[in-house]
Amino acid sequence: MTDSILKTVDVNCAPDLAFEVFVNRVARWWPLDGHAVSAASGKAALAVTIEPHVGGAVYETMYNGERSDWGTVLEFVPGEKLAMTWHPGNNADNPTRVDVEFAATDDGKTRVTLTHSGWEVWGTDATDRRTSYDGGWDHVLGTCFVQGCMQDA
Amino acid sequence: MAYQKSLIALADPTRRLVFEAVAHAPSAVGQLAEALPVSRPAVSQHLKVLSDAGLIQAEAQGTRRIYSLRAAGLADLRAYLDQFWDQALQNYSDEVDRIVGEQNDRLDP
Numbered sequence: 001m002t003d004s005i006l007k008t009v010d011v012n013c014a015p016d017l018a019f020e021v022f023v024n025r026v027a028r029w030w031p032l033d034g035h036a037v038s039a040a041s042g043k044a045a046l047a048v049t050i051e052p053h054v055g056g057a058v059y060e061t062m063y064n065g066e067r068s069d070w071g072t073v074l075e076f077v078p079g080e081k082l083a084m085t086w087h088p089g090n091n092a093d094n095p096t097r098v099d100v101e102f103a104a105t106d107d108g109k110t111r112v113t114l115t116h117s118g119w120e121v122w123g124t125d126a127t128d129r130r131t132s133y134d135g136g137w138d139h140v141l142g143t144c145f146v147q148g149c150m151q152d153a
Numbered sequence: 154m155a156y157q158k159s160l161i162a163l164a165d166p167t168r169r170l171v172f173e174a175v176a177h178a179p180s181a182v183g184q185l186a187e188a189l190p191v192s193r194p195a196v197s198q199h200l201k202v203l204s205d206a207g208l209i210q211a212e213a214q215g216t217r218r219i220y221s222l223r224a225a226g227l228a229d230l231r232a233y234l235d236q237f238w239d240q241a242l243q244n245y246s247d248e249v250d251r252i253v254g255e256q257n258d259r260l261d262p
Binding site: 005007009010011012013017018021022025028029030031112114116 | 234237238239240241242243244245248249250253
């Protein structure tokens with residue numbers, strides 16, 4: 001259960017457009033009413049933005065217009081690959097990571113593969129993490145989660 | 154739903170602190186209030202929200218209640234994220250269909 005989350009979806013267009021929709025139209029398809037920092041206040045977010053370059057910010061425009069940073073773009077190769085750190089709702093010290101790859105299929109579609117990783121890291125230095133109380137969200141999803149799953153096993 | 158509750162419960166930074174302290178070591182309310190910059194009544198309130206969300210559990214030891222991590226609650230959280238990506242990517246795929254549809258309409262009036 002500490003494995004990465006791995007998802008694939010085939011979309012009905014070429015990789016360039018698939019990438020374009022993923023990045024530039026993210027606010028059109030992201031579940032703004034559920035998975036957003038605004039949800040903690042029972043509100044829907046107004047938008048999600050992925051700045052289209054390496055080092056660009058990934059952020060939510062909250063229901064009240066404030067900005068909540070979620071991550072930073074690590075790799076940006078139009079039509080091929082997007083990678084970003086991912087830490088909605090907390091400080092950026094210990095982010096997980098989301099990789100999205102776009103590959104053309106034989107029938108003219110694009111296979112999009114999304115990997116949400118970084119949980120494993122939290123198992124290795126769990127002791128250090130647990131002695132400081134500032135790990136926040138990723139500590140919760142990482143160390144604590146891993147710990148919880150190990151108890152399950 | 155349990156996982157939605159978990160996320161909302163953990164969105165509060167102070168509550169996250171309380172949660173992490175409990176995850177670090179099973180504790181009573183008094184111990185948590187001593188270790189954290191949070192008043193005892195506030196700790197109790199946070200523990201209640203975390204319990205309601207299924208993230209922690211309480212066990213009576215004599216007159217005290219000891220709070221500890223509830224593994225199934227964390228599994229819910231992971232399951233939530235897993236489902237979340239399914240939903241997000243389905244939405245994304247639908248958006249691609251919408252755009253491709255619009256483009257085709259323009260090409261074939």
